[in-house]
Each structure stands twice: as structure tokens, then as C-alpha cells.
Amino acid sequence: MILFILCPRSECNGVFTAKAGTLQSLNYPARYDNNLDCSLIIKAPKDSIIHIIFDAFDVEFGQDCEYDYLMVNIERNVHARHCGNAIPEDLSISTDILEIAFITDMTEVGSGFRLSYTVISAKGQGECRCTL
Ligand SMILES: [Ca+2]
Numbered sequence: 121m122i123l124f125i126l127c128p129r130s131e132c133n134g135v136f137t138a139k140a141g142t143l144q145s146l147n148y149p150a151r152y153d154n155n156l157d158c159s160l161i162i163k164a165p166k167d168s169i170i171h172i173i174f175d176a177f178d179v180e181f182g183q184d185c186e187y188d189y190l191m192v193n194i195e196r197n198v199h200a201r202h203c204g205n206a207i208p209e210d211l212s213i214s215t216d217i218l219e220i221a222f223i224t225d226m227t228e229v230g231s232g233f234r235l236s237y238t239v240i241s242a243k244g245q246g247e248c249r250c251t252l
Pocket of ligand 1: 180187188224225226227228229
């Protein structure tokens, strides 16, 4: 039984290849669970810009976001780490893979996060300028 509880919940992991979508924490808008280690990956075509807008954010606060936190990872590097109640700023990043990781500890939960993303082709914009 203990092993089952510690296993990452499958609903909190996923790979998203649609050009636009909404990602949210497990159970949102109800409170998320303790002991989460979630990975939501947006996979876009090459030469893309991934645009992210946070709609809601309520994650246990810590001075260094050491308890619960959301990380935006670009090519396995941490781009940003967020916790607390302030809605993070919009992001526009040139990349074809962006990971939203959501980690929680063993106590205190919040309603979590919800964000929407869109994938824009950087290449298309360049081609458009060339034909002018
Ligand atoms: Ca917590």
C-alpha cells in the first residue's frame, strides 16, 4: 500500500503536442495532493516559440520555494521557479520542448495552478518577412 501511495499519479504527467492547450495541477480547482512529482511537457515543432499565460496560482509559499513549487524547465535547465500566491508573469520562449514540473512536499496544499499555452512558429514569421 505504501508503495502505491508514493507512486507518481499518472494524471499529473503528460506530453502535450497540440498547438494550444490548458495545463493545470492535479485536482484543480480543488486542492492538489501532497508528495507530487509531476511533469507536464509541451512538445512543439522545431523553430517554435512557446507562449505561456498563467490564469491562477496558489502554491504553498517558502522563502526559497523549498516546499511546493512549479518549475519551468527549458532543455533540462531551470528557467523559473514559482511558489506563493502571485500569478507568474507571461512567458515567451524560443524552444521546442518546455517542461512544467510541479513538486509538492508532505504537508500544506493549495488550489494549485492553471495556465494556457500557445505554440507559435518562429520560422513562419521569418518567411513572411522575406516575401515582402
Ligand atoms: Ca506542501
